[in-house]
Amino acid sequence: MRILLHACCGPCATHCVHALREAGWEPELFYANDNIDSEAEFEKRLEALRTFAGAEQVPLAVNPYHPATWERAIAGCEGAPEGGARCARCFRHNLGIAARYAAEHGFAHFTTSLTVSPHKRSDTVFAAGADAAQALGPSLPVTFEPFNFKKKNGFLDSIRLAQAYGLYRQNYCGCRYSKRTEPS
Numbered sequence: 001m002r003i004l005l006h007a008c009c010g011p012c013a014t015h016c017v018h019a020l021r022e023a024g025w026e027p028e029l030f031y032a033n034d035n036i037d038s039e040a041e042f043e044k045r046l047e048a049l050r051t052f053a054g055a056e057q058v059p060l061a062v063n064p065y066h067p068a069t070w071e072r073a074i075a076g077c078e079g080a081p082e083g084g085a086r087c088a089r090c091f092r093h094n095l096g097i098a099a100r101y102a103a104e105h106g107f108a109h110f111t112t113s114l115t116v117s118p119h120k121r122s123d124t125v126f127a128a129g130a131d132a133a134q135a136l137g138p139s140l141p142v143t144f145e146p147f148n149f150k151k152k153n154g155f156l157d158s159i160r161l162a163q164a165y166g167l168y169r170q171n172y173c174g175c176r177y178s179k180r181t182e183p184s
Helices: 010-022 039-056 067-074 085-104 122-135 154-165 176-181
Strands: 002-006 026-031 060-062 109-112
Touching (some): 010 154, 026 039, 026 085, 039 060
Parallel strands (some): 002 109, 026 060
């Protein structure tokens, strides 16, 4: 079955694509990350994702970079701690874009690579994905599939695979607020 995989970056997508294929899904990648702190960083992450997608022959769609929409989505939560309300709103924003794309392009299911990171609470990501799907209503039915890609050493596998593919691997989530708080 086809599934749209919202991908935050190339390294995180590596393990997720392999895991989905092992589970019988045929993933297609979708890069929607308005939260990235600069267009240069957005492009570096996209280039890594393109490299991986080409190597694995996985279709890739890209949503244009619109950081102002993300700023509106997280407004009022700029000072929230990492993993808190700002992150929940960020997940909801980007997964909302992914849900709409999935529904409008014939995908019955979508998921995200965000859960491969040990820095992301899977339950928060799952709630955001389910909310994004539900917000579309019955006219655009799509189901969020709650894959916890951390399982089976998913994060370590993504690091190994990123090295094997020679992918750029960032050291922060992507938004300017996480850049200030996450260790280098």
